[in-house]
Amino acid sequence: MSVASASARRQLSDLGPVAQLRAGRLARRLPQLAVGLVLYGVSLAMMVRGALGLAPWDVLHSGFIRHVPITLGQAVVLFSFVVLLLWIPLREVPGIGTVANALVVGISADATLALLDQPDGWTARIALLVVGVVANGLATALYIGAQFGRGPRDGLMTGLARRTGLSLRLVRTGLEVAVVVLGLLLGGALGAGTVLYALAIGPLAQLMLPWCTVELELTQPPR
Template identity: 60%
Template structure:
């Protein structure tokens, strides 16, 4: 037995909204939360402007609007509430991050689309696509790791990870591939960016999330 034991691994805590606010490191966690959300919206804007394929959830949204008289944004909102229903059996708690997800990401996406033009050069579009995927993983690790409650779709992932004991890599990749398959069946358009995102976001998030997960103080029962 060595003189100094290794630090325990950083894990996502199952906290209710009040516990999330009382879990310590509040200034750092708030900054990390909102930096992550802004970067998440920026990454979505880059993928859209790259025009080489939507991320899996947006493939699903684009497929749904072909069958219902609703706008893209309305479908995104409705899907968020549907996904939140899946949190109930997973005992996944919402929080400040869950609410902020729906507001800040949309604003950051719109700002990116308004300030970043769609490039003509293929190599720049490829760069946008690659940057979008990597920045999206970093952003997800930042805001999920702040432990204020994930967004509806990421909460589905973290809830399944906690309940099944499977890896983030496996759960996230399975969700993304399933969503793409359903979206494509409904008529959603996919591209090389969609495939790259679906196959790489799970491993990237699996690697980054432990780095940015804030270790919280123990909560009383």
């Protein structure tokens, strides 16, 4: 195999669900997807217990559950499927990882919250926040690198960018500002952790993604 061919196969592919399964290396990719999604929920719960601010979408989730008798994890699942409905006019195609993301992250978050208490000291709370943000970056790299498709919120971002012609950075910033503002109006939890997450998650995921991207067994390089 040439170096160019190996590099192409290691790039992130945009495949449909059947093609994702036919791309091989399932013994590596499926466990990696599962670990990434579970870790994503764990990292979300760690930031909640740190009580120093949440990721932008979780500001919305935390505000929503102040008015509706459901758990944070259930709100994550609910909003995931609401966002997936927005994929329809954008003509985004969900993958196996998209649906798994919509279900597993919220369940994992609720399970972790049931086991993890909020510490009293500032040192422990800051540690929970920092470890949670770093773990979220790793979780993002793991589930995306497994090559089973984007999560609901990531797909909304890429779909809007494709349909509007705007940059991914601008679309992501606009979406996150919008959900934070809506979350604040609902009484969601905003804090220093929200700023830390916004600044750190992109660089962390970009750093870790090459380590976690699985080379696919394709008959030809993905377009």
